[in-house]
């Protein structure tokens with residue numbers, strides 16, 4: 156029987172997943188952050204990613220519904236508020252504006268219609284599958300595996316910094332409103348992930364639990380990667396937009412024939 160990893164070795168294994176397979180390495184992100192995408196391609200990314208944004212609080216609530224400890228729920232609920240905000244009447248204070256509204260400021264700045272974005276009609280089939288698989292994973296696995304799956308956020312501040320710098324350098328749509336989502340996450344994510352990492356290291360004690368948390372983080376990294384594969388296929392190369400998905404003004408919709 157294999158013996159359990161030390162705390163340090165488990166943390167090293169988890170961080171190695173980010174080094175090896177986090178979606179900052181994906182060619183689509185390289186193009187996005189390097190200023191190589193046309194407006195319509197950036198619109199497609201933001202529109203698809205909106206589905207991830209709206210599902211994050213849903214997966215956190217699914218996880219909270221199964222948490223037995225009120226103290227844990229009190230900590231976790233902050234993540235839901237970060238994304239949902241405090242409602243229009245209390246959002247005069249800029250700090251109370253949630254991530255979903257901030258993301259819509261990005262899609263506004265990119266010239267997308269809010270009703271179209273929030274209808275989710277234009278997203279890719281693979282976006283829906285990948286994001287739904289995250290919500291299903293968190294809903295059906297143990298609390299420990301669900302918390303572990305959020306640990307891709309260990310690697311998110313670096314990609315948010317890269318994105319802010321790339322957008323500022325290369326794209327005319329970059330301004331305080333369109334960048335506000337990413338700037339806010341730079342404060343929120345480190346706090347979340349510090350707690351999540353401690354929780355996982357404290358609770359993944361047996362070799363079996365440790366393998367489960369490693370597998371959970373890999374699964375999460377894969378579903379992030381799969382979303383970008385689908386975007387790349389549809390909007391970069393070969394540029395085959397699936398039927399019904401968003402067609403930017405600067406791209407031709409492909410014709411599918413029987």
Ligand SMILES: O=C(O)c1cc(C(=O)O)c2c(n1)C(=O)C(=O)c1cc(C(=O)O)[nH]c1-2
Pocket residue numbers: 211254304305306307308311314315340379
């Ligand atoms: O832009 C990104 O690359 C990125 C990645 C991730 C991630 O790694 O899951 C998150 C976010 N952003 C993010 O903004 C966010 O709020 C977030 C929450 C979670 C989560 O799993 O609970 N991941 C992420």
